[in-house]
Amino acid sequence: MSAARPTPDSFSTTQKALHWAVVVLIALQYTLLEGMGRPYDQLVETGIARYPLTVILHIGVGATVLLLAIWRLVLRARHGVPAEPEAEPELFRKLGRLAHGAIYVLLFAFPISGAVAWFGGVGAAAEAHEIIKALLMALVVLHVGAVLVHQFVWKTNIARRMT
Ligand code: HEM
Numbered sequence: 001m002s003a004a005r006p007t008p009d010s011f012s013t014t015q016k017a018l019h020w021a022v023v024v025l026i027a028l029q030y031t032l033l034e035g036m037g038r039p040y041d042q043l044v045e046t047g048i049a050r051y052p053l054t055v056i057l058h059i060g061v062g063a064t065v066l067l068l069a070i071w072r073l074v075l076r077a078r079h080g081v082p083a084e085p086e087a088e089p090e091l092f093r094k095l096g097r098l099a100h101g102a103i104y105v106l107l108f109a110f111p112i113s114g115a116v117a118w119f120g121g122v123g124a125a126a127e128a129h130e131i132i133k134a135l136l137m138a139l140v141v142l143h144v145g146a147v148l149v150h151q152f153v154w155k156t157n158i159a160r161r162m163t
């Protein structure tokens with residue numbers, strides 16, 4: 001059952017919608033919209049920012065991810081999240097909290113570093129943006145792996161909480 005508020009065993013409808021919207025937007029940034037390298041090199045070389053469609057969409061989608069991440073944290077703070085599943089060892093629950101926290105940090109750091117690189121002309125921020133690209137990818141692989149371990153090893157139907 002979907003609910004306006006999170007229940008003990010499910011995120012709220014809005015929390016779910018936000019989770020999956022961010023997944024789609026991040027996937028777009030990594031695939032169709034990753035062509036920022038050349039426009040960025042041109043900006044660095046000439047000092048002139050050009051705005052072909054890819055650049056406009058990359059910036060727009062990136063800014064949207066930031067807004068949605070803020071919205072998610074507001075909902076988390078106001079309404080909370082489902083209780084942690086009981087079945088797994090305490091160490092893994094700690095690791096889960098840590099991993100989710102790290103993902104949220106990257107959801108902020110990704111667009112902010114991009115904006116500082118593009119609008120602020122800070123080369124180090126562009127490098128940070130690329131490092132974040134690899135870190136987020138690694139965490140998402142871990143995240144999906146953890147969902148599979150919950151599902152098939154600990155037999156906690158965790159996917160249902162977010163679907
Ligand atoms: C969550 C949001 C974002 C994601 C997931 C994301 C993802 C990416 C990816 C995958 C690349 C390609 C990196 C590569 O060439 O290997 C990239 C490059 C870039 N992005 Fe983003 N981006 C986001 C937000 C933004 C924003 C808001 C801006 C600017 C306002 C921005 C500016 C740039 C720039 C300038 C580059 C080129 C960096 C370089 O070639 O050194 N990004 N981004």
Ligand code: HEM
Pocket residue numbers: 019022023026027072076081082100103104140143144147158159160161162
């Ligand atoms: C860009 C990709 C993804 C990002 C950034 C992401 C991010 C997150 C974050 C931050 C949370 C914690 C929510 C909170 O407690 O506030 C979460 C939970 C969750 N995610 Fe993802 N996720 C991604 C992809 C996926 C995928 C592909 C799956 C499916 C296998 C998935 C399944 C889940 C589930 C089931 C939960 C709930 C965990 C729980 O009950 O505590 N996520 N995700």
